[in-house]
Amino acid sequence: MRDLATLQFVEAHESLVLLGPPGVxxxxxxIGLGIEAISRGYRVLFLTVQDLVQELYSTLADGSTAQKLKAILSHDLxxxxxxxxxxMDATASDYLFQLVAKAYERRSLIVTSNLEFQEWGSLFDSPATAAAVLDRLLHHAxxxxLKGESYRMRSRLAPPKANGTLPEGSAAPALRAGGRGEGGTPT
Structure with missing residues (x-):
């Protein structure tokens, strides 16, 4: 993570893929890497994949998909x-493929997923599209x-101490190495 916090991967137009179960x-x-990138002058866009797909679906009515993709791709990260x-259905799969293909070696992507790569074939409309996305995404990635229990569930399931605080280890740790912690505060 210290190496990633230098943002050399953004400068080199490489990607970062973070895999693991929910809540790790x-x-x-x-977000911490995105905030660090913004603080260093990079243009950053954060979207859930669902929001990305919805934004691109909305361009179908007026034929502005190419312009929307261009606007998204104007960001460094x-x-x-x-x-x-x-x-994802065929249209959503196509949109995600287009974005990854157009970003390839030109922009940096950070993708978070709860699925291992071998499961991505069932996520996309076709295994061929999943393979093409993975091919481009992972080439320079x-x-x-991440493994472990959900921070959210750990803090919900842990009984509070007598003074009302959570037991040690039940709150999510802050991002270290020059990143940002909870609420965007420097760590």
Whole structure:
């Protein structure tokens, strides 16, 4: 994470893929890196994959898909959160492929997913589209797999101490190495 916090991957137009079950900190890390990138003058866009698909679907009515993709791709770092929670139809699969293909070697992507790569074939409309997305996304990528219990569930299931605070280890740790912690505060 210290190497990623230098943002060399953004300068080199590489991608970062964060994999793991819900609640292990994928989005937290992606947001922390995004905030650090903004503080260094990079243009950053954060979207859930569902929001991306909805925004691109809305362009069907007026034929402005190419312009919308161009606007998205004007950012140095594009963070796509929550890939894998909803199966994509042919149109959504095509949109995501177009974005990844156009960003390839030109822009940096951070993608978070709860699915292992071998499961992506069932997420996209066709396994061929999943393979094409993975081919481009992973060619120049850093892949980090996070494991563990959900921070959200851990803090909900842990009984509070007598003084009302949570037991040690039940709150999510802040992003270190020059990143940002909870609420965007420097750590």
């Amino acid at each position: 900190g994928k989005s937290h890390l992606a 594009i963070i796509l959160d929550e890939l894998g929670y909803l199966k 850093h892949v980090i797999t």
